[in-house]
Amino acid sequence: MNRGYRAGKFERSQVIRAFQNLCPDEAELNLIDVDLARLWQEGKRLILIDVDNTLLPWKGEDFPAEVLAWVQEGKDLGFRFCLISNTRNLDRLKRLAHRLDVASVQGKFKPSRSMFRAALHQFKVDKDQTVMVGDQLFTDVLGANRSGIDSIWVRPMTTKEFIGTKFNRAAEKVVRRSLYRALDETEDDFDLLPKTGLFQRKVTRQFAKFCVIGGTSFVIDYCIAQSLMFAVPWGGESLSIVAGQWMRDHLPSWMQWGESARDAFFPVAKTLGAAVAIINSFLLNRRWTFKIKGAEDRLAQFRRFLVISLVGMVLNVVISSNLNYALPFDEKNSARVAIIVAALIVAVWNFLGQRLYAFRPRTVE
Ligand SMILES: [Mg+2]
Incomplete structure (x- = not known):
């Protein structure tokens, strides 16, 4: 402890x-x-x-x-x-x-x-x-x-x-x-950001790192899902088609497995991508953004991190759906603005949640 x-x-x-x-x-x-x-x-x-x-x-x-x-x-x-x-x-x-x-x-x-x-x-x-x-x-x-x-x-x-x-x-x-x-507490060799100008304040340094890590997680999520969908082979066929076909044949049909075998596999590919991205975000933010070393409290921090992330996902859907509906622009632009605004709000939510809750410094004895 x-x-x-x-x-x-x-x-x-x-x-x-x-x-x-x-x-x-x-x-x-x-x-x-x-x-x-x-x-x-x-x-x-x-x-x-x-x-x-x-x-x-x-x-x-x-x-x-x-x-x-x-x-x-x-x-x-x-x-x-x-x-x-x-x-x-x-x-x-x-x-x-x-x-x-x-x-x-x-x-x-x-x-x-x-x-x-x-x-x-x-x-x-x-x-x-x-x-x-x-x-x-x-x-x-x-x-x-x-x-x-x-x-x-x-x-x-x-x-x-x-x-x-x-x-x-x-x-x-x-x-x-x-x-x-x-x-x-900012003294750390692992710190790659300059300590001048905009990055002088600890919280802006943390937010900048948080955003960089968010970018890497997005790339990881995207690459894994895309590879599983289109690049990974399985017995001469594409993995997504083989696995999707299996799911359509063996899993209950009320679960509505898409139009094609590949569609059926999409949620699995996306879930795997998102899971690796979440672990990536957790580990990098823990070590780089919030400078926590060692394994101490890691599990408890991960649980809190998941809570924040899940709430963030729900917020993302709710905010973007409502904005999309409420915005006066044409269809495409409404969706575009709704997605961007929701993403920004959720980024702030996730950052504050991690800073104040998931990775908060322990001060109790
Ligand atoms: Mg002593």
């Missing part, structure tokens, strides 16, 4: 004074979302990293496979890692550091600067070349800020934690709400 966490970069100057020391540079939902290549490009060389609920669940002994892969990726890039933990169990800390083949330091508990200083000293790196990654604002992020080190705040891996941490979390929730007002 997301539990109300969000990812993005923070604009510290927009955070109220009292909370500025608790403001990280950026937030990620998962440790593996931390972009190591980018950090390296930015000149970072040493990664200080918290242990419990950042690298593995609280009190855990086993690192998740994706965490091991992430650390290995970092090492391959040339990063050095150092564990900075408030754990009292030093044997376990040594064991974990040994297993990852990374360093660890000891000192006063975070948010004290003691362990940060020790690590910088041990690795002989400048604080500008260092970044802290951790799951707690009041220890990891505050400690890093006090030491002048950039920090990345990751969502805690599990909700199980030390009783003292649970108190911190309650306070964190209050701070977090305030911090999120200074969060820029």
Whole structure:
């Protein structure tokens, strides 16, 4: 579950004074979302990293496979890692550091600067070349800020934690709400649109992407339906004729399967095209327009997405039929205008439905 966490970069100057020391540079939902290549490009060389609920669940002994892969990726890039933990169990800390083949330091508990200083000293790196990654604002992020080190705040891996941490979390929730007002979620390498002029506002950027995706879905729908109708062969015949004939022979005649075999098959071809187009729209809008990563909540989002799309389809038929009837132009032009106006209204409906309902950010705990 997301539990109300969000990812993005923070604009510290927009955070109220009292909370500025608790403001990280950026937030990620998962440790593996931390972009190591980018950090390296930015000149970072040493990664200080918290242990419990950042690298593995609280009190855990086993690192998740994706965490091991992430650390290995970092090492391959040339990063050095150092564990900075408030754990009292030093044997376990040594064991974990040994297993990852990374360093660890000891000192006063975070948010004290003691362990940060020790690590910088041990690795002989400048604080500008260092970044802290951790799951707690009041220890990891505050400690890093006090030491002048950039920090990345990751969502805690599990909700199980030390009783003292649970108190911190309650306070964190209050701070977090305030911090999120200074969060820029548009930062994303996957973003192909310029961030200037017309596309400066997030909502116009989203709408532009939504329209581009709508275009691809239309092409997909059209190509699949057309291919199934006319291009795909089946035993020397056209698939649509064979399948349509079968439908006319075997399915109840009250379902009115068109004049010809090919007509009978048309609804099937169109349904398959539309189904693939809907899945295309869902996946691309989810990832590109609304920037949702991972599989989390995907099924629930897809259900809501379908509801919005189905209502949109009904709206489309109702609006275009009524307009077609009401418009004073000749037959052809009335139909043309009715279809275009209905399509525009439904596009706005679908966009708002996806933005405010299907892909709405979770803010409840
Ligand atoms: Mg932790």
